[in-house]
Amino acid sequence: MSTKRPKSTTTTSKGKDKKADESSAGSVAGSGHPNDILPLTLTSATQELFGCRCDEDVTGDNPYKILRKEDIVQDMRMRAAVSDFSPMKQLVLDYPEDELLLVYDRDFIYGSSFYLVLTADAKERHLKVIEVALEREPSEVFAAQKTSEPQPWISLGSEQEIEEESVTDSRPRLKYRISRVRREFGAPIFFSDRNAMETKDGFIECTPYQDKNFSLKQMERHTGVQTIPNLKSSSTQTQWTYPRSMCTQYEPREFSEEKKENCLQSEKLKNFVNSVASRFEIAIQQNEIMDVFFDDWKALSEEDSGYGRKADPHLKEYQSFTDLHFSKEKTISNINWHPTINGVIAVAVTERLSFEDRINGSTKLLLNPSLILFWSFSDPINPQLLLECPDDVFSFEFCPSDPNIIVGGCMNGQVVLWDISTHVEQLQGTRTSGGKNIAANTNALRENETPVVRYCAVSGIENGHKAPITDIQWLPGTFEVSRMGVPMENKNGICVQIVTCAPDCCVMFWDIRAPRVLQTMADQRKQKVEEKPLENPHGVPNTFKHLDLTWKPLIRVQHISYCKTRLQLVLSTTFCPQDGELVYTDWKLEKDNDSGRLFSAKPSHRFIIHDGQVNTVRRSPFFKDIILTVGGWTFAIWKEGVTNGPIIQSSCSQKKCTVGYWSQSRPAVLFIGKEDGNIDVWDLLEKTHEPSQTQNITATQITCIKPWIVSSKQHLLAVSDHLGTLHILEIPWTLRSPSSNEKLSMSKYFEKEVDRLVYFEKRREMRAKEKKDYEAEELRKKTYLISHQPVIFIIGTLKL
Amino acid sequence: MAEVEETLKRIQGQKGVQGIIIVNAEGIPIKTTLDNSSTVQYAGLIHQLVMKARTTVRDIDPQNDLTFLRVRSKKNEIMIAPDKDYFLIVIQNPSD
Numbered sequence: 065m066s067t068k069r070p071k072s073t074t075t076t077s078k079g080k081d082k083k084a085d086e087s088s089a090g091s092v093a094g095s096g097h098p099n100d101i102l103p104l105t106l107t108s109a110t111q112e113l114f115g116c117r118c119d120e121d122v123t124g125d126n127p128y129k130i131l132r133k134e135d136i137v138q139d140m141r142m143r144a145a146v147s148d149f150s151p152m153k154q155l156v157l158d159y160p161e162d163e164l165l166l167v168y169d170r171d172f173i174y175g176s177s178f179y180l181v182l183t184a185d186a187k188e189r190h191l192k193v194i195e196v197a198l199e200r201e202p203s204e205v206f207a208a209q210k211t212s213e214p215q216p217w218i219s220l221g222s223e224q225e226i227e228e229e230s231v232t233d234s235r236p237r238l239k240y241r242i243s244r245v246r247r248e249f250g251a252p253i254f255f256s257d258r259n260a261m262e263t264k265d266g267f268i269e270c271t272p273y274q275d276k277n278f279s280l281k282q283m284e285r286h287t288g289v290q291t292i293p294n295l296k297s298s299s300t301q302t303q304w305t306y307p308r309s310m311c312t313q314y315e316p317r318e319f320s321e322e323k324k325e326n327c328l329q330s331e332k333l334k335n336f337v338n339s340v341a342s343r344f345e346i347a348i349q350q351n352e353i354m355d356v357f358f359d360d361w362k363a364l365s366e367e368d369s370g371y372g373r374k375a376d377p378h379l380k381e382y383q384s385f386t387d388l389h390f391s392k393e394k395t396i397s398n399i400n401w402h403p404t405i406n407g408v409i410a411v412a413v414t415e416r417l418s419f420e421d422r423i424n425g426s427t428k429l430l431l432n433p434s435l436i437l438f439w440s441f442s443d444p445i446n447p448q449l450l451l452e453c454p455d456d457v458f459s460f461e462f463c464p465s466d467p468n469i470i471v472g473g474c475m476n477g478q479v480v481l482w483d484i485s486t487h488v489e490q491l492q493g494t495r496t497s498g499g500k501n502i503a504a505n506t507n508a509l510r511e512n513e514t515p516v517v518r519y520c521a522v523s524g525i526e527n528g529h530k531a532p533i534t535d536i537q538w539l540p541g542t543f544e545v546s547r548m549g550v551p552m553e554n555k556n557g558i559c560v561q562i563v564t565c566a567p568d569c570c571v572m573f574w575d576i577r578a579p580r581v582l583q584t585m586a587d588q589r590k591q592k593v594e595e596k597p598l599e600n601p602h603g604v605p606n607t608f609k610h611l612d613l614t615w616k617p618l619i620r621v622q623h624i625s626y627c628k629t630r631l632q633l634v635l636s637t638t639f640c641p642q643d644g645e646l647v648y649t650d651w652k653l654e655k656d657n658d659s660g661r662l663f664s665a666k667p668s669h670r671f672i673i674h675d676g677q678v679n680t681v682r683r684s685p686f687f688k689d690i691i692l693t694v695g696g697w698t699f700a701i702w703k704e705g706v707t708n709g710p711i712i713q714s715s716c717s718q719k720k721c722t723v724g725y726w727s728q729s730r731p732a733v734l735f736i737g738k739e740d741g742n743i744d745v746w747d748l749l750e751k752t753h754e755p756s757q758t759q760n761i762t763a764t765q766i767t768c769i770k771p772w773i774v775s776s777k778q779h780l781l782a783v784s785d786h787l788g789t790l791h792i793l794e795i796p797w798t799l800r801s802p803s804s805n806e807k808l809s810m811s812k813y814f815e816k817e818v819d820r821l822v823y824f825e826k827r828r829e830m831r832a833k834e835k836k837d838y839e840a841e842e843l844r845k846k847t848y849l850i851s852h853q854p855v856i857f858i859i860g861t862l863k864l
Numbered sequence: 865m866a867e868v869e870e871t872l873k874r875i876q877g878q879k880g881v882q883g884i885i886i887v888n889a890e891g892i893p894i895k896t897t898l899d900n901s902s903t904v905q906y907a908g909l910i911h912q913l914v915m916k917a918r919t920t921v922r923d924i925d926p927q928n929d930l931t932f933l934r935v936r937s938k939k940n941e942i943m944i945a946p947d948k949d950y951f952l953i954v955i956q957n958p959s960d
Contacts, residue, residue, distance in 0.1 A: 316904040340945035348878045351958035
C-alpha cells in the first residue's frame with residue numbers, strides 16, 4: 065500500500081482522511097497512485113490552451129484548476145491522438161459532472177506534473193481541502209492550542225491483519241452423534257491386553273532426544289587459579305644398622321708336643337740342620353770379628369769436634385740486668401725464665417735484711433712495695449713489667465699450662481696470683497723489636513713508665529702459712545689431688561693446683577679453681593673479660609676474683625717438728641727441713657681410726673747429710689729418679705728407691721754452696737753456686753772429687769741459678785747475686801753438647817754407685833755380725849776361762 | 865735327634881746369639897730357645913718375609929733360589945736359612 069504523502073501544510077488528520085477514502089476504493093491502479101486520480105502530463109500547448117500554465121496559472125499555492133468537460137472533449141476531437149487527454153478519453157466521457165479538477169502536482173507526487181481527479185467525490189474533497197486550507201491558513205498559528213477532538217476511525221488496512229490472525233469458523237461446524245448398538249447395552253465388559261509393540265503404530269513414542277537448545281557449550285568461565293608446588297608424599301623404610309660390639313680372638317697355630325717331637329725326630333730335619341749349620345757359623349763369626357755397619361768416620365768426628373774450642377770452656381757473660389730504681393739495696397731471691405716468650409726473664413726482688421732489721425725497719429718497708437721484675441733482652445736498662453706483691457716474694461713460678469698465670473709465695477705466708485695476659489703482647493713486642501730504637505717507640509705505656517700489674521688474688525692471711533713461703537710448685541697438668549690427698553687424673557690438662565711449703569712445718573696444697581664450681585681457666589678468663597669494666601679499681605684482671613682474700617688451702621699436711629724449705633715432687637714428695645735433714649714421705653692423708661681426724665702419714669725416711677740448710681732439691685731432667693740436693697758445704701745425689709743414703713756425695717768445699725742446678729742438655733753436668741760468687745761446674749764423668757771448672761761471676765753470694773735453652777746454638781744461664789744483679793751467661797759448647805753415650809755412661813755410673821752402697825751396707829752388716837760373733841766368742845772364751853782358772857784370775861777378769 | 869741338639873747347642877754357644885727358632889714350612893715353630901710369644905711373633909713375621917724374598921729371587925732368575933737371608937737392624941741381626949720344609953732362624957746381637 066502506498067502511503068499518500070500529505071501536503072506540507074496540511075495536518076496529519078487530513079492525510080488520514082484521504083487515505084481512508086482511497087483504500088476503500090480497493091486496489092491502486094497503475095503506478096502507485098490512488099484510483100480516482102490520474103497523473104498526466106500536459107504539453108505547454110495544452111497548458112496554454114486550457115490556461116494552466118505551470119507556475120503562471122497554477123502554482124504551488126494554487127494548484128487546482130477547474131476544467132470543463134466539453135473543452136476537454138473538444139480538444140480530444142480536434143487533436144485526436146496528439147491530445148494529452150487521449151489516453152483517458154473514456155474516463156473523461158464517463159465523468160458525471162461538467163467540470164473536472166486538474167491539480168498541478170508541483171512536487172511530482174504521482175509522477176507527473178498534473179493529475180486529474182476522476183471522481184466527483186474526490187473533486188469535492190479536493191475543493192474542500194482547498195477551501196479549508198484557504199480558510200485555515202490565517203488561523204494556522206492559533207490552531208495548535210485547540211484540543212483535538214475525537215475523529216471517526218479511518219481504516220488504514222490494519223484490521224485486515226487482525227482478521228487474518230483471528231480464528232473464525234470458515235464453515236459451519238459439523239455435528240456427529242455416535243451411539244452403540246442397543247443390544248450391547250449392559251453387556252459384560254471384557255478387557256484384554258494388547259501389546260503395544262505388536263501393532264504398527266500401537267503407540268507413539270516420544271523419545272527423548274538431546275535438545276540442542278540445552279546443550280550449551282560454556283565458552284567462557286570465570287574461575288580463580290592458584291599455583292602450588294608439586295607435592296608428593298612418599299615414604300621409605302631403611303634398614304637400621306646399629307653398631308654391635310664384636311670381637312675376634314685369634315691365636316697362632318701351634319703344634320702339640322708330640323707333633324713337635326715327631327718333627328724333631330724326622331730325618332729331614334736332621335739333614336736340614338746339618339746343611340745350614342755351617343752357614344750360620346760363618347755368619348756369626350763374621351759378626352763377632354767386626355761390625356761391618358759401624359761408621360768409623362762419624363765416630364771419629366765426634367770425639368774430635370771439641371778441637372779449636374777447647375780453649376774456651378768458660379761461661380761467657382752475655383748480658384746483665386740491674387735496675388737502679390727497683391733493685392737497689394735489694395737482692396734477688398728467685399729467677400724464672402718465661403716459658404714461652406724468648407728473652408724474657410722474671411726475677412723476684414727482696415730486701416736483704418735480717419729478721420731483726422726487718423722488724424726495725426718495717427714501717428719503711430711498707431712504703432716500698434715488693435716487686436717482681438720482668439727483664440727483656442732487648443732492653444737492659446728498664447724492666448718491662450713489674451708485678452706488685454703484698455710482701456717480699458721468695459719463690460714464684462709460671463704456670464706450665466698457661467704462662468700468663470704466675471703464682472708466688474710471700475714472706476708473710478700468703479700465696480699470690482698474678483695474671484699478666486693483658487701485658488703479654490707488650491712483652492712479646494719488645495722482644496721482637498729488639499733491634500729498633502726504643503726512643504722511637506711512641507707507645508704511651510713505655511714513656512718512662514713500666515707497667516705495674518697488681519696481683520689479682522691473694523690468699524687469706526689466716527689461711528696461709530705462718531712463716532715465709534720458701535718454695536712453691538705447680539702440680540703438673542695431668543693430675544690433681546683430691547681433698548683426701550689421693551692423686552687423680554686431671555682431664556683438663558691445665559695446671560690447677562699448687563703446693564707450697566714453709567718453715568712452719570706445713571705443706572699446703574692449693575687449688576686455683578673456684579670452690580665446687582670446677583670451671584676451666586678459659587671460662588674464668590671469659591668472665592673476667594665481661595666483668596672488667598665493672599669491678600676493676602686497679603686495672604687488675606679478675607681472673608681469680610673468687611679466690612681473692614678467701615683462698616684456702618685444699619689440703620694441709622702437717623709434719624711435727626719438721627721445717628720445710630724446699631720441695632720437689634712428682635708422686636710423693638721430698639722435703640728438706642731447715643737443719644739439713646732430708647725427709648721423704650708420701651702426702652696421702654690418713655684417717656686416724658680413733659679420733660677420726662685426718663692427719664698425714666709419718667715420713668718414710670729421714671736423712672741427715674748436709675751440715676747446713678738445704679737450699680736446693682732438684683730432679684735431674686734426664687733421669688726421673690735422680691735428685692740433687694745442695695746444702696751446707698756439700699751436695700749430694702740421691703736415687704729414689706735407694707734408702708741407704710745418697711749415691712754420690714761431694715766433698716766439702718771451701719765455701720758454702722748456696723744453690724745448685726742440673727744442666728739441661730748434659731746429663732753429667734751440674735752447676736753449683738757458692739757464697740763467694742763462684743760457679744762450680746761439675747762434670748761427673750770427668751772427675752768427682754772436685755769441680756771441672758770454677759768461674760767467678762760476681763763478688764757476692766749467688767742466690768739463684770737457672771739455665772735455659774734458647775736454641776740449639778745458644779744455651780743461657782741466668783745467675784742472680786746478692787746485690788740484686790742478674791747475670792745472663794752463655795754456656796760454651798763444651799758444657800752444653802753431650803758426648804756420645806753420656807746418658808748411658810751416667811746411668812751406668814749411678815748403678816755402680818748404688819751397687820757400691822749396697823755393697824757397703826752388706827759389708828756393714830757383715831761386719832756388725834762379725835763383731836757380734838766375735839764378742840760373743842770372746843765372752844764365751846772368757847766365761848770358759850773363768851770356769852777353769854784359779855780364783856785369783858777370776859777376780860782379775862771380773863774386774864775388767 | 866742328638867746330632868740336631870748338638871749342632872744347635874754349638875750355634876747357641878756363639879757369642880751374642882740371643883735365640884734360635886726352627887720353623888716348619890707353614891710357619892709353625894717346632895723348636896725354640898725363646899719364650900713363646902716372641903717365638904710365635906718371629907715365626908709368623910719371618911715366614912712372610914722369607915716367602916717374599918724367595919719369590920723375588922726366583923722371579924728375577926727362575927733357576928736361582930734363596931739360600932740365606934740376613935736382616936741387620938740397629939739392635940741385632942736376624943739370620944734365616946730357608947729350606948724346602950723348614951726354616952732356621954738365629955738372632956744375634958753383634959755389638960756386644
